[in-house]
Amino acid sequence: MSTPLIQTVGLKKYFKTPKGDLHAVDDVNLTVERGKTLGVVGESGCGKSTLGRSILRLLEPTSGQVLYKGEDILKYDKLKMHEMRKNMQIIFQDPYASLNPRMTVSEIIAEPMRVCKTITDKKELDDKVNELMNTVGLANRFVNTYPHELDGGRRQRIGVARALALEPEFIVCDEPVSALDVSIQAQILNLMMDLQDEHGFSYMFITHDLSVVKHISTEIAVMYLGQCVEVASTKELFSNPLHPYTQALLDAIPIPSLKYRNKKRTVIKGEVTSPINPKPGCRFASRCKYAKSECVSPDRSLKEVNANHFVSCILYK
Amino acid sequence: MTDIANSKVNKVEIKKRSQLKSVWFRYKKNKMAVAGLILLIILFIIAVSAPLIVPYEKVVEQSMKHRFIKPSSEYWFGTDEYGRDMFARIIWGARYSLSLGVGSIIISLIFGALVGAVSGYYGGRIDSTIMRLMDVLLAIPQTLMAICIVAALGQGVFNLLVAMSASTVPKFVRIVRSSVISLKGEEYIEAARACGTGDFRIIYKHVLPNVIGPIIVQATITMALTVLTISSLSFIGLGVPTPQPEWGTxxxxNKAQMRYYPYLTTIPGIAILISVIAMNLIGDGLRDALDPKLKN
Structure with missing residues (x-):
């Protein structure tokens, strides 16, 4: 088996709070293959975004490894990391906040190339900006406009163009469509999938929208309170969810049909337990209807139950 | 297909406008700001070409015969109690007043913006150290502070400049710092870091342009205050040394003569007023021109 593009090994990110350590990302082991999309789903506050940012070292992980083609990038020094950043980019959730309001569209797109000095010639830079704008479907007449003059979809296209500017291999997409309305969501998603076909990017697609993740991902990781509870291919996960949390999550997808209007839903009881100094054992145990006394035993690593279907639950051994 | 698309793109290609040009484009829409700019340019021309307008001797030449002459065709702005030509004093005074006012603002602006940005951006121990230092400076009233510095360094135009800058810096540092703190969590700063932008470039390219509004407002207000503080320093003999003319001085x-010869205080007052108004108009115009969101 060839080395995967990105691999996290026991990645942890704890935030220090006055009450104790907040376990935002706790012992996550994931793999992103070349040209594939890993969807990361989970409810708000389960550490999806922190995971994405830790992989890019926008947040310094507490411990663990991030392997890029087998090399641990957390050990890189400043200079090597600067080089490294060309290979990994991020698309942000809110296209209203992720673009500098004082810069024009062309400046925003050109900025990464100026910083990394991949293109120094002025004319060449302008051409590259035009080309990128074409690629993401932004009309050339917007070069001098400022982000606030454009709508959400166009702004997000700028965000995509900026991420593409350095021709990265791996892009973290941090809920790139959740701030957009549905028709624009589809446009941006299709644009991203087309770009993937064309350039062979690998995506890590962070979202809480299950229909989006089903559409775009080849593999899905389900997160709950900083931990990865289930990893499987999209088809497998949607047809055969194993972890009780995943089952509840998928059960919550509304079905747009009159036939199901009286359908009973299993609603998860209780609140998300605090991520500050969590108890050992399964973190979902307090809300799980299958919970047993063994659930508090500390063993909670992912186990391969079916081929390429990993789950961390004592129900499956 | 792509060829057609490309040729179309080339046809409607729009020239990229440089940042400076677009700022100027927005600035000149504001008629008052342009008026302020013209006013300030005129004042600067007067200050620079003072020797061509009246010789310096006229400024210090005293004549008991010509005391308290009201403004006339010979003495445009009249004469003071020593018989010195007020016109010459006002013209030459522009040199001191403008260079002190503008100079001290520019120094404290640059220094304050840099220190404030560093303090706010890095936070932690650097921030605490800088801010405690600034608190020390802020604890002393501006005039007292300036008196101390001038007293320590000695009287003179340059020392006065240092004193005025040092006493206004803390205000700038605080304003810039608080704006930077509110900005540094923004996603576009994170986006800049994601492509490996260095801290210095982030500060001057992404942070400072976004905090320019409050800085400019503060600068124009401080400018007016500085001219007035210099005049009060001059009053106690620590400002611009006599007989060098400075508007505040x-x-x-001439305060004592205000009742009988009002022109002696009115004319320098108007000169100060004009420069302060010009500054404020420019400041307002610049703030709006630098903010693309206010473009109408």
Whole structure:
């Protein structure tokens, strides 16, 4: 088996709070293959975004490894990391906040190339900006406009163009469509999938929208309170969810049909337990209807139950 | 297909406008700001070409015969109690007043923006150290502070400049710092870091342009205050050394005669007023021109 593009090994990110350590990302082991999309789903506050940012070292992980083609990038020094950043980019959730309001569209797109000095010639830079704008479907007449003059979809296209500017291999997409309305969501998603076909990017697609993740991902990781509870291919996960949390999550997808209007839903009881100094054992145990006394035993690593279907639950051994 | 698309793109290609040009484009829409700019340019021309307008001797030449002459065709702005030509004093005074006012603002602006940005951006121990230092400076009233510095360094125009800058810096540092703190969590700063932008470039390219509004407002207000503080320093003999003319000095020198010869205080007052108004108009115009969101 060839080395995967990105691999996290026991990645942890704890935030220090006055009450104790907040376990935002706790012992996550994931793999992103070349040209594939890993969807990361989970409810708000389960550490999806922190995971994405830790992989890019926008947040310094507490411990663990991030392997890029087998090399641990957390050990890189400043200079090597600067080089490294060309290979990994991020698309942000809110296209209203992720673009500098004082810069024009062309400046925003050109900025990464100026910083990394991949293109120094002025004319060449302008051409590259035009080309990128074409690629993401932004009309050339917007070069001098400022982000606030454009709508959400166009702004997000700028965000995509900026991420593409350095021709990265791996892009973290941090809920790139959740701030957009549905028709624009589809446009941006299709644009991203087309770009993937064309350039062979690998995506890590962070979202809480299950229909989006089903559409775009080849593999899905389900997160709950900083931990990865289930990893499987999209088809497998949607047809055969194993972890009780995943089952509840998928059960919550509304079905747009009159036939199901009286359908009973299993609603998860209780609140998300605090991520500050969590108890050992399964973190979902307090809300799980299958919970047993063994659930508090500390063993909670992912186990391969079916081929390429990993789950961390004592129900499956 | 792509060829057609490309040729179309080339046809409607729009020239990229440089940042400076677009700022100027927005600035000149504001008629008052342009008026302020013209006013300030005129004042600067007067200050620079003072020797061509009246010789310096006229400024210090005293004549008991010509005391308290009201403004006339020979003495445009009249004469003071020593018989010195007020016109010459006002013209030459522009040199001191403008260079002190503008100079001290520019120094404290640059220094304050840099220190404030560093303090706010890095936070932690650097921030605490800088801010405690600034608190020390802020604890002393501006005039007292300036008196201390001038007293320590000695009287003189340059020392006065240092004193005025040092006493206004803390305000700038605080304003810039608080704006930077509110900005540094923004996603576009994170986006800049994601492509490996260095801290220095982030500060001057992404942070400072976004905090320019409050800085400019503060600068124009401080500018007016500085001219007035200099005049009060001159009043107690620590400002611009006599007989060098400075508008504030002239104003306070002639305070005693205000009742009988009002022109002696009115004319330097108007000169100060004009420069302060010009500054404020420019400041307002610049703030709006630098903010693309206010473009109409």
């Amino acid at each position: 002239i104003l306070s020198d």
